[in-house]
Amino acid sequence: MLAPSVGHYVFVRDDGMPLDFIPGQFIQVHFEYADGTATKRSYSLATIHDHALGPGEAVEIAVSYVPGGAATALFEGLPPGGHVDASGPYGRFCLMPGDRNRRYLLIGTGTGVTPYRAMLPQLETWIAQRGIEVVLLFGARTPAELLYGDDFRAFADRHPQFRFVPCFSRELPDHPHPDVRQGYVQQHLAEFAPNPETDIAYLCGNPNMVDACFEALKQAGLPVPQIRREKYVSSK
Missing domain, CATH: 3.40.50.80 (Nucleotide-binding domain of ferredoxin-NADP reductase (FNR) module)
Structure with a gap:
């Protein structure tokens, strides 16, 4: 737990490949509501590339717990070794190589x-x-x-x-x-x-x-x- 209502989660891909992303991007986690309706939530990647697992192998996110939330139930009930389905990375909230600011x-x-x-x-x-x-x-x-x-x-x-x-x-x-x-x-x-x-x-x-x-x-x-x-x- 990073905070009383925020959890830190570390994943690796099933295929063992690194997740190639640009710092600032996010992934989307896909799941279903209790009635079977498909939904998704977006989470910015917290991964630092030189993580102990190796370059880019870890997929780290911070998850805010919302009382009664479907995503909260998904993550709170996730055991070590548990799986989620995700897509990405997405987004352009990144540092730009062409920046020349001080x-x-x-x-x-x-x-x-x-x-x-x-x-x-x-x-x-x-x-x-x-x-x-x-x-x-x-x-x-x-x-x-x-x-x-x-x-x-x-x-x-x-x-x-x-x-x-x-x-x-x-x-x-x-x-x-x-x-x-x-x-x-x-x-x-x-x-x-x-x-x-x-x-x-x-x-x-x-x-x-x-x-x-x-x-x-x-x-x-x-x-x-x-x-x-x-x-x-x-x-x-």
Whole structure:
């Protein structure tokens, strides 16, 4: 469990082949409701390519549990060694090789931070090769809901060009890091002075947060092509 209501799942393909994906993409898990109606849910890939299982062999996702949810029942009832049917990868919420910006503003809430975990190896390469800076603003209600927080803090400790800024709306940690903030991510975005000359921003998670930050970034002068969005809506 990553949080009281979020599980981390690791899969491998039945055929033993790696899942070739671009960090930021998602898969769709296919299943049926109790009445036999086919449905599906989308999950961003959390996989870091240098996983211990080998390059690309693991397929990692974070699953939010929704009370009474059909997908929640599927995953909660899945034993070790259990199977799911999935398709993909899909999506274009990815770092673009042609980008020439000097800084990335990565903004997320809840499981919307999942694609940023998968991007860490790519960001590490670009920090070394292009000298980019990265700010990750991550909104959570409490420290217990800070998904993959240890991964992001460790990465920030190794790379001074990467700042990890957790924003807690309800409860602060007992001994907060200097980069911890209280409130919502959109309240702290201005602190980092979004700049159309240097920045590309990514927004992923709660639709209200995405909309608020999108408007704030536009007001700061960022053109729409420099703001990349993906909204997460929990569905049963």
